[in-house]
Amino acid sequence: MNGAESLVETLLAAGVDVCFANPGTSEMHFVAALDSHPGMRCVLKLFEGGVTGAADGYRRMSGGLAATLLHLAPGFGNGYASVHNARKAHSAMLNIVGDHADYHLKYDAPLKGDVLGVTQSVSDWVRVGADSRSVAADGAAGVRAALSKNGQIATLILPANTAWEQADGPAPMAPPAPLHRPRPERIAAVAGVLRQPGAVLFVGGSALYGDHARLAGKIAARTGCRLMADLFVPRMERGEGAVTIECLQYPVLESAEILRDATRLVLCGAGQPVAFFAYPDKPSTPEPGDCGIIDLCDPSMDIGWTLAALVEATGATDAVPLDLPRDLPELPAGALDARKVAQAVAALLPEGAIVVNESITAGQPLADATRMARRHDWLANPGGAIGAALPLAVGAAIACPERKVIAATGDGSAMYTLQSLWTMAREGLDVTVIVYANRGYQILRGELANVGVQQVGRNAARMFNLEGPELDWVALARGHGVEAERVEDAEGFAAAFRIGLSRPGPFLIEAAC
């Protein structure tokens, strides 16, 4: 058994049986080891940003861990933006990055780079494989690190010879480190705070879905506090029967207005809310100046335990969370715009769908319209690096093959990682992609105004417009093997969306709006 085989067997024994990959020569022994272990499902993506983004989506919906296989420093670089997003989503991820054989690293070979430097700049845990007999244990340590603290980025750098030289066998895996918990007296104090006027329980992570969300809902129902979350959440349960959680907005002044009466923000599973960007003469954070922030349980701590303790401390055991009702809009008609796309999606969204939202300027209408649709999971991008929607959709669809995935994306965003369409076709993934073809970086037009520029000249216009030529998303999709349709009115959109929903494989809608 060589090092690569010992590593693959270690991963399989640890329950890691999906590997998103874009390998190169330095990973050939690892590929050979995957080949002799068909229990590992290998998913090829034609660009590394798709690899790491899919692993993020897989983690968010499976709760498990996906491995990625990447090729040296440039391969990791190509995956960097999606690793950044995954890190902000607190997703567990193990990146296996091949490198040159250690004895070859003293030379300046073409692909030699600072693998350690680039990986450390966006990983929580990095290790360089020292030799073939230790890489199995390194892999086990990497899985453990990735699964610790509710999810971290772990990166194992695998010099080629540590893969091809002899190993002893797979390594056992230790359970993740225990999660830190708030001190009991802090729970009691916060229980008192939450009963006061203006108290906000600001939640994130696992508090946004499933049992933990229900605990949070009980606390809000009992204490009368507001239950709130960030806008760009990794995963949130929404629609009929989901616990009601109020979200902030993208413009910091709108979030400030929402939080106008807040006296305390109690953080549980979330960091402090902060403006996406700073702007001249606008605040960096949305809370009122006299609103205190109580960092009860940060995203790396024991969110479930904390919520359960708060339920007990507030006497909320029998409280009934305020659930969202069903409120479906009518199907819209006439010329298409982002609001009508949102209405049609909300009206037709099937029970149990997974909605990946990276619609940027069209995102708020979609969020508003679907909030009381049929029950669904909602995946947004807490990292803000665009190009997230298509890769996330790939990973979510592989994690949940029984569920329909809707990926809503701006045209500008989708261009960063459009190669993910090919993987959707190859793997037969059940994804309906909606591309808002507004033919521009629409948000930047607004952001230029935000920084005080009212007149847009030629250089700026050419930075924001995706016209001249116009992108043809039907052709782009077909080039990747995905059927597609362009629609220009609301009736056409609804008809196309029904086609997407009725098919078990991928389908793309270019929505002219």
Added chain:
Amino acid sequence: MNGAESLVETLLAAGVDVCFANPGTSEMHFVAALDSHPGMRCVLKLFEGGVTGAADGYRRMSGGLAATLLHLAPGFGNGYASVHNARKAHSAMLNIVGDHADYHLKYDAPLKGDVLGVTQSVSDWVRVGADSRSVAADGAAGVRAALSKNGQIATLILPANTAWEQADGPAPMAPPAPLHRPRPERIAAVAGVLRQPGAVLFVGGSALYGDHARLAGKIAARTGCRLMADLFVPRMERGEGAVTIECLQYPVLESAEILRDATRLVLCGAGQPVAFFAYPDKPSTPEPGDCGIIDLCDPSMDIGWTLAALVEATGATDAVPLDLPRDLPELPAGALDARKVAQAVAALLPEGAIVVNESITAGQPLADATRMARRHDWLANPGGAIGAALPLAVGAAIACPERKVIAATGDGSAMYTLQSLWTMAREGLDVTVIVYANRGYQILRGELANVGVQQVGRNAARMFNLEGPELDWVALARGHGVEAERVEDAEGFAAAFRIGLSRPGPFLIEAAC
């Protein structure tokens, strides 16, 4: 005047008047400054790997410096692989990377990342703008650093408020640092070495084209030494009338065979030749065990001065370099393969063309066939990070609008940066793209065998094949606004190639082979 304006004016005064860009919100003031300075040509690319790769191509063909404009850590990450390639090509590049306003960095905003860490891992010079009154001087220092040592990667991190706050005006630029030169007694000693049997003058950088190549050719003609270079050169003059320079091969054992009789390698403008990858039981370097390496003038030193000094020391002033003759192949016929594509390109290649070669497994036939075609410049990828061809072609075409650019690329490679097609269409760039549609990472099939695996199973096959579905490059090109044609025989290829040559704008040929 704000900091952004002072920086743009500094760049313009330093002769930097092209900016490849993919900006975001944190760069809005810089975009506004570009808008009010129309002398700066802004070229939008829809993915950052295209931005940095185009800057590399621009530098290689213009000799000047292109600025890039990138958005925070993830934006630089997306551009990382092409920066890696540019660094290996010793291209001068100034990356301007926007970051959050400095006072916003204490918060964990979605797009906050380790900009310094990721940029330092692939840059020669990095500076974080300290305030708005110093960013003009920072920009001047960045240009100087980029232009020093024959070309370096300089990265200026621009916190948003240093762009929008008040500045004093543009900053003057100091000339690049003087290049180091070998000591005169070393020149004299090497002149003696080059006259000995088995001596090789191994050149790179500016010694591969123009006046410096002619100096190298004189030395070889006078001393009888072999004049050689790496296979993956940033830029090399080839074809009729170019100085004859012999190249190494990709397989290290073939290079070892080529160098079998070498007794000394004298490096001038090049590093030591090294195998692309290490393999079990193969050497890391190709030279014989008793061949000495003389590091006379590394790629950062004064290559022109060194060659001129060697010409004098060897008495080669009046020597006549051995030039390549013209030897055009017949136009091929019948079923298409990589060799016939190469023959057709060689037969039809116009005088003064720029050929960007990233054909991977089809690259050697193309290199062989075109070596004695009409005079052209040849750009390869010294960094090895794939996805280089289309961005390099964009930059070369912008640098040399009067010349025809041919970009030859594998289908796997082209998928990494296919968004560059859109920029070719928007800017009307005179590029004919040849995609070798072998529908696979053909080289990895060979590399798996190289590491000793003879049987390819399901997981490996699915890592190497780009089938199921097949990519449709005609659709992909049209989706980006570029006309395209698929050809399946040699006659069809030649006809399509003539169409590409006859049009002033971009055209893509999907060559089924």
